[in-house]
Amino acid sequence: MKLRKVTAAAAAALVLSITATACGGDGDKDSNGSSGSGGGDKxxxxxxxxxxxxxxxxxxxxxxxxxxxxxxxxxxxxxxxxxxxxxxxxxxxxxxxxxxxxxxxxxxxxxxxxxxxxxxxxxxxxxxxxHQDLLVKKDSDIKEGTDLNGKKLCSVTGSTSAQNVKDTIAPKAQLKQVGTYSECLAALQSGAVDALTTDDSILAGFAAQKQYQGQFKLAGLKLSNExxxxxxxxxxxxxxxxxxxxxxxxxxxxxxxxxxxxxxxxxxxxxxxxxxxxxxxx
Missing domain, CATH: 3.40.190.10 (Periplasmic binding protein-like II)
Incomplete structure (x- = not known):
């Protein structure tokens, strides 16, 4: 008789477990790893x-x-x-x-x-x-977009930023396109290019790195709104x-x-x- 009671209790527990799994638990989690209502595991x-x-x-x-x-x-x-x-x-x-x-x-x-x-x-x-802007050396004489005429302007391959400058502001700028902004920054540091262009927030982030602090400045041109x-x-x-x-x-x-x-x-x-x-x- 005692064995029968234990078995019934175990069966009831199993039913409750199955019901809980069907109603919630991991099944409520989105594919992005969070629960639908927030506060999930990840x-x-x-x-x-x-x-x-x-x-x-x-x-x-x-x-x-x-x-x-x-x-x-x-x-x-x-x-x-x-x-x-x-x-x-x-x-x-x-x-x-x-x-x-x-x-x-x-x-x-x-x-x-x-x-x-x-x-x-x-x-x-x-x-x-x-805003789209220019990053130049601290002692650069580039103060306006038109000052880029005859200068070397760097941006990454596939970006429209440099082409926008050449098309609308400085048609005589010389475009140099590379794989990454880090390459552009190294070219700007060495003098291989005169300016780097993309969003000012991105430029500021690169220029704020310890190895570059104090070397560059933003021109503040606000060429676009992002x-x-x-x-x-x-x-x-x-x-x-x-x-x-x-x-x-x-x-x-x-x-x-x-x-x-x-x-x-x-x-x-x-x-x-x-x-x-x-x-x-x-």
Whole structure:
């Protein structure tokens, strides 16, 4: 009789276990490793790995940069501690696919909000207004875009930044295209080129590196407006709203200002004030 009671109890426990598994547990987790309501075991966030000051994987395996700081703050507001974040490298060409596949929950990776991209993904933010600019040596006589006529201008292969300058500002500039911005920076340091162009935030991040501090300056030309947003899978309005709330809090408690100063300050980056949520500057 006692054996029969134990067996019945075990059977009841098994039924309860099966029912709990069917109703929740791991089955509620998204493919990006987070639970649908936030606060799961892990959250996967897409960033760049190769942009100092924004998204950089350090030699010791840690991550640094403004995008990393913003994403960490947002994740905290969503219920995740830093040790629950899994950073995923998302290169520019694969950002939309990474979101649609569910590889990551959101992306903070110098991701400019454009009408074309908004057809494929949703955006929270913007959280930073950047501009296309020039990086030159501290003692450079280049002060305006037209001063680039006859000068050597560097950018990465496939980028439209340098071509924009040549087409609209300095038609006699000599373009030099290389594989990475690090190569451009080395060429600028050696004098092989006279200027480097891309977003001012990216330029400031490179110039803020210890080995380059005090050597370069931003021209401050504001050749374009780049509204950096946080990319979210199309249709995930709930996550967009939560991220927007987190960004507003980050600005109001001054964490945003602190992150800007820590990541761009050494390059004397004259940043724009924190943008208002939903305010896209054309």
């Amino acid at each position: 959250i996967k966030i897409g960033i760049k790995y190769d942009q100092p000051g924004l998204g950089l994987k350090e030699p010791d395996g840690s991550f640094s940069g403004f995008d990393v700081d913003v994403a960490t703050y947002v994740a905290k507001e969503l219920g995740y501690e830093p040790d629950q974040i899994e950073w995923v490298e998302t290169k520019s060409a694969d950002r939309e696919n990474a979101l649609s596949r569910g590889d990551v929950k959101f992306i903070a990776a110098t991701y400019s909000i454009t009408d074309e991209r908004k057809e494929k993904v949703d955006f929270a933010g913007p959280y930073l207004l950047a 509204n950096y947003g946080i990319g979210v899978k199309k249709g995930d309005t709930e996550t967009v709203n939560k991220i927007n709330d987190a960004l507003e809090k980050m600005v109001s408690d001054k964490s945003w200002d602190k992150a800007v100063q820590e990541n761009f300050g050494p390059a004397d980056y004259k940043n724009e004030p924190a943008p208002k949520i939903g305010n896209i500057v054309k």
